[in-house]
Amino acid sequence: MSAGGTTTTSGGRVRRGSARLDTTLGWSPRFGPGLIARAVLCSIALFVFAAPFITTVAAAFDDNSRATEFGFWPRSPTLLNFEVAAEKGMWEYLVNSLVIAGGGLALQMCVSVFAAYALARRRFRGQAFVLLGFLLTMMLPEEVIAIPLSTVLSDLPVVGLSLRGTVLAVILPVGMWAFSIFVMTEFMKELPVEIEEAARLDGLGDLRMLLFIVLPLCRPALGVIGIFGFLMVWDQYLLPLIAANDQGDFTLPVALSILANDFTVGPGVVLAGSVVALVPSLTVYFCLQSSMVRGIAAGATKG
Amino acid sequence: MAWAFLTPALLLALYFKFIPMFEGMRLSLFDVQPFLGDIWVGLDNYAKVLTDERFLSALWHTVVLGCGQTIAAVLLGFGLALLLEGQARTLWFLRTAVFLPVVTAVAVVGELWRLLYQPTENGPINSLLSFVGLGPVPFLDSPHTALASIMVVGTWIGAPFNMLIILAGLTGVDRTLYEAAYIDGASVWQRLRYVALPALRPAITIVVTLAAIRSLRVFTEVYVITGGGPAGSTEVWMTRVFSLGFVSNDIGVGAAASVLLLAATLLLTLSVQYVSRRRARR
Numbered sequence: 001m002s003a004g005g006t007t008t009t010s011g012g013r014v015r016r017g018s019a020r021l022d023t024t025l026g027w028s029p030r031f032g033p034g035l036i037a038r039a040v041l042c043s044i045a046l047f048v049f050a051a052p053f054i055t056t057v058a059a060a061f062d063d064n065s066r067a068t069e070f071g072f073w074p075r076s077p078t079l080l081n082f083e084v085a086a087e088k089g090m091w092e093y094l095v096n097s098l099v100i101a102g103g104g105l106a107l108q109m110c111v112s113v114f115a116a117y118a119l120a121r122r123r124f125r126g127q128a129f130v131l132l133g134f135l136l137t138m139m140l141p142e143e144v145i146a147i148p149l150s151t152v153l154s155d156l157p158v159v160g161l162s163l164r165g166t167v168l169a170v171i172l173p174v175g176m177w178a179f180s181i182f183v184m185t186e187f188m189k190e191l192p193v194e195i196e197e198a199a200r201l202d203g204l205g206d207l208r209m210l211l212f213i214v215l216p217l218c219r220p221a222l223g224v225i226g227i228f229g230f231l232m233v234w235d236q237y238l239l240p241l242i243a244a245n246d247q248g249d250f251t252l253p254v255a256l257s258i259l260a261n262d263f264t265v266g267p268g269v270v271l272a273g274s275v276v277a278l279v280p281s282l283t284v285y286f287c288l289q290s291s292m293v294r295g296i297a298a299g300a301t302k303g
Numbered sequence: 304m305a306w307a308f309l310t311p312a313l314l315l316a317l318y319f320k321f322i323p324m325f326e327g328m329r330l331s332l333f334d335v336q337p338f339l340g341d342i343w344v345g346l347d348n349y350a351k352v353l354t355d356e357r358f359l360s361a362l363w364h365t366v367v368l369g370c371g372q373t374i375a376a377v378l379l380g381f382g383l384a385l386l387l388e389g390q391a392r393t394l395w396f397l398r399t400a401v402f403l404p405v406v407t408a409v410a411v412v413g414e415l416w417r418l419l420y421q422p423t424e425n426g427p428i429n430s431l432l433s434f435v436g437l438g439p440v441p442f443l444d445s446p447h448t449a450l451a452s453i454m455v456v457g458t459w460i461g462a463p464f465n466m467l468i469i470l471a472g473l474t475g476v477d478r479t480l481y482e483a484a485y486i487d488g489a490s491v492w493q494r495l496r497y498v499a500l501p502a503l504r505p506a507i508t509i510v511v512t513l514a515a516i517r518s519l520r521v522f523t524e525v526y527v528i529t530g531g532g533p534a535g536s537t538e539v540w541m542t543r544v545f546s547l548g549f550v551s552n553d554i555g556v557g558a559a560a561s562v563l564l565l566a567a568t569l570l571l572t573l574s575v576q577y578v579s580r581r582r583a584r585r
Contacts, residue, residue, distance in 0.1 A: 021481045023388045024473060024499045026491050041386050042397055049401040049463065055427055056415050115312035122305040130309060137320045139572055141520040143541050144565045147548040147557050148327035149319065157322055176315035206304045235408045237523040242549065253410035257527060260414060267418065274414045278407060285406040289399065292406075 053278070060271040081272035084265050090273050092248070093255040100170045100240070100251055101280070104233040105226070107175040112225055113218070116184030117210050121196070134178040143238060149173065150242040165245030173243075174233050180225035187221035188214065223291035230284050252277045324565075331559035337552075348559035357535065358560065361543040364450060368539060369518030372457035377510055379458060380465025385495075387466070388473055398470075402463045409460070413527030416456045417443070443529055446536035453537055456524055461517070465510045472506030473499065505579075512575045519568055540564055 028034045054072050060081055062074035082090075118124075119131070142149075153173075154164045163169035191214065199213050215222075240251045247258060252273065259270040285292070331348055333341035352358050387398050404412060419427045420442040429439045442452045476499055484494045522541035525531065531538035531546070540560065548557030 021478060021485055022390070023385075024476070024481070024495055025385050025388075026494070027389065029391075038386065042393075045383060045386065046397060046400055049404060049459070052415050052419055053403060053407075056418060059418060111311045111315065114308040118305040118308035124305045127305075130313070133313070133316060133321075137316055139569060140320060140324060140565065141516070141568055143520045143522050143544075144561045144568070145320065145323040145327055147544070147554055147561060148323040148330060150549070151330075151554075152318070152323050152326060156318065172315060173319040176312050176319065181312060206308075210308075231406055235410075237408075237410050237526075238545075253408045256410055256414050260417065270414055271418060274411045277411050281406050281408060281411075282403075285403075 056271050056278075057275055059268060060275045062268060081266075081268040082276075085259060085269045085272045085276075088259060088262065088265065088269065089248075089255070090252070090259075090276060093250055093252040093273075094276060096167065096249065097234070097251040097253070097277070098280070100167050100236075101230060101233045103167060103171040104174040105229045107171055108177055108180060108229045108233070109222065109225060111175050112177070112180040112184045113210070113215065113222075115181045116188055117214060119181070119185045120188035121193075134181055137176070138178040146238050146242055149239075153243055164243060165249050169243035170236065170240050170251070173239060174236065177229065177232065179232075180229055183225055183228075184218070184221055187218060191217055220291065223288055227284055227288040227292050231281060234281055327558045327561055330555055331562045333555050335554040335558075341555075344555065348555045349563070351556050352560045352563060355556075357538065358540075358543055360535065361538045361540050364537060365519065365521065365539040368450060368454055368457065368521065369515060371451075371454045372461060373511060373514040373518055375454070375458040376461030376465055376514055377507070379462035380510065381469055381507075383462060383466040384469035384473060388470060398466075402467065404460050405464045405467075409523040410527050412456065412460060413524055416452075416459075417528060420452055444533060446534045449529055449533060449537045453525060453528055456528065457518065457521070460524075461514055465514070468506050468510050469503060472503045476502045508575065508579055512572070515571060516568055519571065520564065 027038055051072075058071050058074050061077050061079070062071075063076040063078040063080055115134075119127070150164075153169050154162045156163065163172065195217075196209060196213060199209055204213065234253070236251070237254060240249070240254050244250055244254075247255070250258070256270055256273050256277065259265065259273050260267075262269070330341075332343065332345060334344045334347075335341050383401060387394050387401065407415075421427065421429065422439065422441045422444045423429065424433065424439045426439070428442070432438075432440065441448055443449050480498050480502075481494060484498050489497070520541055521539055522545065525537055525539050525542050526545065529537045531542045541564070544557050544560045544564070547553045547560070
């Protein structure tokens, strides 16, 4: 998270009126009422945004979670909630989720890389039309097409196959994401053409050029579309819900509501499921944070 | 070559975006009966949507929720950005922690808040409220407080995202302007109002647009947290569409409502574009 990093563009040219001009509000680094006020506000912010997570984790490990209370530590630590959740099929749901997230992300990244290379390096008839099409899919909320998509999934036009109940019913629809195509395209446009021209003289074909020359240079952009793609696929809710034949096809986030509405188990069990569903997103987030900041900043300036 | 590389993306877009979109428009004009054949009904489905009381109340809830959480999340995000701006290691840590709600799957956030909103006296939030002498609030259990409770969750998810975009905008503000303002004796408030805010206008436009579009199509939070209840007090446009299309199988009417939502989204996006273009030209 370095987006807040403020660079002093003035250098030493103008006498710096102290560090107080680094931030818009002019927070002072020296001890005083200003610093205390900032520390108090920061603690409140930290509490509001992080405490719910800690409480959830604590309650998931707590035996006595029928009486869900506020706390940062389980009063009587136990793994019971996780065991009950496992009996209710939590690991099967997690496997569904991981297969879908892995497959969907791999497909999405491949599709984006190929499409972006064509858009960034070639001029061809109908390019504007293709760009417009991709832009349109970005303006089309996925919720809007939920009902017709479910009929399409159970009977693919022309091919006549039904994907319903298979992991492909979720993987294929998330395979094309205009956001990651655009991020990739913008990045590839910035790469110097000279390297490719030299490789072209050595007789490299388009596919090998992309895989061996361009792709290794794209690692920062791959990080960006990797983290956003993963979070996007993991966050899918309506799609796995309508693509499933029965509850056995659900992903973990969708299956949480089954645990929540199961009156034979306590509220601790759904929290155990939530904690398990939380782990992959947090892992990806902490590993690829800098990519994330870059991605959002890039998206923000492009509008 | 170009077309070969574009084929996967175009095929997927065709099959899972464009065909469903046109299929949805087609379905919205029919009375859809599986196995019996569809009957052409013209605009009857649209008329049904626009005169259905539950749809009208869902529309009202969507607008209230959207306006409320958009305004709250933008203001809170702006405040957080001003508070957490800076290069210190502690601030970096705080930004990382505050951003957690954005990266968490919405369904998980929903379950988290269902725990926090326990209506009993020893529920997490209620036990905090009792510290300051406020009685147990029913939160999700009462039609009077349920929508506001969902609005809080939406704000909680939206504010950190807005914070990050506004922080990126703040990085772009020329620091020499702050120095100039300081030398001219401008107060902190004046610096914020006349130097930072004008520079942040593009960032704030983006943040408001994204939040407004997101709240028009809100589904997962509401579906997970209340499912539209109690007594329909939190039913929004998409939960209504979902129950028509997938529970009561009234596919034609559901499709018509979806098309209306698409129209509203496009209208909103295009009018924001138009207004910001015009302002930029001036």
